[in-house]
Amino acid sequence: MSRPPGEPVELAQLRGWLRASKGSLTFDSIARWAHASGRPVSTCTLRRALDGRLPTKNTVLAFARGTVHAHARGTADRHAVQAAEQAGEALWEAAASAARPPRPTPRMRYVPGLITTQAGLAKAMNRIRAEAGDPTLEELTARGQGRFSRSTLRRALHGEQLPNELLLTGFADACGASEETTTALLAARRRILAGPRPPAVYPCDIAERAEERRQQDEAARHWLAEPELDWYDQQLRDEEEAEHRRDVAWVDQLTDDELKALQQQAADSAKPGDLRIRLRDLTAQNRATRP
Numbered sequence: 001m002s003r004p005p006g007e008p009v010e011l012a013q014l015r016g017w018l019r020a021s022k023g024s025l026t027f028d029s030i031a032r033w034a035h036a037s038g039r040p041v042s043t044c045t046l047r048r049a050l051d052g053r054l055p056t057k058n059t060v061l062a063f064a065r066g067t068v069h070a071h072a073r074g075t076a077d078r079h080a081v082q083a084a085e086q087a088g089e090a091l092w093e094a095a096a097s098a099a100r101p102p103r104p105t106p107r108m109r110y111v112p113g114l115i116t117t118q119a120g121l122a123k124a125m126n127r128i129r130a131e132a133g134d135p136t137l138e139e140l141t142a143r144g145q146g147r148f149s150r151s152t153l154r155r156a157l158h159g160e161q162l163p164n165e166l167l168l169t170g171f172a173d174a175c176g177a178s179e180e181t182t183t184a185l186l187a188a189r190r191r192i193l194a195g196p197r198p199p200a201v202y203p204c205d206i207a208e209r210a211e212e213r214r215q216q217d218e219a220a221r222h223w224l225a226e227p228e229l230d231w232y233d234q235q236l237r238d239e240e241e242a243e244h245r246r247d248v249a250w251v252d253q254l255t256d257d258e259l260k261a262l263q264q265q266a267a268d269s270a271k272p273g274d275l276r277i278r279l280r281d282l283t284a285q286n287r288a289t290r291p
Contacts, residue, residue: 017088028043122158
């Protein structure tokens with residue numbers, strides 16, 4: 001019988017060996033002798049072993065033992081049975097390796113969240129290690145291919161040292177972590193290095209400060225637009241401002257009685273509307289004569 005397209009050669013060889021072992025025997029007789037010799041199997045299972053699918057290992061061993069005893073009518077010796085089982089097992093192992101695709105490595109589901117502390121990063125690394133089957137430090141170091149040492153990895157897993165990017169990527173690869181998990185570990189390291197975020201400011205405070213700054217700018221705008229004075233005018237202004245500061249300082253030193261007397265003197269000698277001017281003049285005179 002020709003081999004179906006795409007069927008592994010090893011599976012075809014196993015099926016050919018089973019057919020040759022069966023010969024002219026019926027499936028019922030093979031099943032009876034297999035059951036009698038300690039390997040029970042059903043007739044349907046034996047028949048399905050030849051339909052092109054990979055049978056189970058137990059089915060192949062039962063097929064081998066049943067056919068040997070059936071051909072010998074129960075007089076087969078132990079060595080013949082053992083040889084048949086070993087041949088069937090070897091063919092089955094080869095067929096199983098060729099017919100069964102390799103099991104895909106289960107993708108790690110855990111992806112670290114927004115880690116902001118060194119202790120949190122160490123906890124995440126230990127969880128990744130646990131999901132990878134809890135390999136030893138020696139195994140992880142060997143898988144890292146020189147990207148980190150055993151002692152450095154141990155300190156990182158215990159939270160004693162912040163791992164660098166090379167260690168994190170090597171550790172993730174050694175644990176079979178996904179690219180998403182590796183990216184999360186690197187992002188956590190950057191957040192730790194950046195430090196904690198500044199405390200949030202109350203929104204009303206921001207608005208009040210902005211309004212205060214705007215008012216200050218409005219008040220200073222006309223000063224900014226004023227033309228610059230020449231040297232002589234600037235000197236006059238400076239003298240006036242200095243004189244005003246001296247007057248204010250002198251008035252601040254007066255007692256309440258002295259201030260009332262000064263105000264009364266200005267009121268008695270001033271014309272209506274000139275009280276302010278007279279008070280200024282008297283202040284200057286009294287300040288000049290005061291010891």
